Amino acid sequence: MEFVQTGVKNEILYWGKRLYQKGMSPSTSGNISIKTKEGILITASGTCANDLSEDDIVLIDYDGNLKDGNKKPSSEKIMHSEIYTLRNDINAIIHCHCPLITSFAVAGIPIKKAIIPDFVYEFDEIPLVPYFCPSSIELAQSVGKRFEKYNAVLLKNHGIVIGDVNLQQAFYKLEIIRNYVEIYFGSQVLGKTCLLNRKQQNEIKNLKI
């Protein structure tokens, strides 16, 4: 079990660095977790994604109780647990305060325009949940409810949470959302944002079949 956990912890260390270095998780914001047979491995409270060590990743049960490790688990542990409980197909979760993406959450605008094929292929919409205090049960439940239908959700005035089969996929999808936002802002600066029409969107969706 120790060996398996070391491997999984290394995944969190690796993708944590990628997340920070891409500017998507500044300072000690955000948290990362992976579902394991023994419970949920999650980053500890107050840790920076770029500087994680194995000791900064702790094991909790689905009620958020500490099972292994010496640090306090992330304060958003209930949100992670809520999503895993609801979705058997999700094995990894990233929650971050990526500034570019969070600007949509602050503006109260869901991310859903058909501006680039990658986004249309992977997503229909990144919906927005109302503001609730970070770490609260209300936030966890509100996000959980949206995960019944979606794999990524914007948290009003806060950030984004995304889940997938593994951390690599969660990170890649997050990058697509981040690219969307960057491109959208660029097109707005240029004064024109052209959308893909319904036929073009359907062609893209059909590439999946």
Ligand SMILES: [Zn+2]
């Ligand atoms: Zn947060």
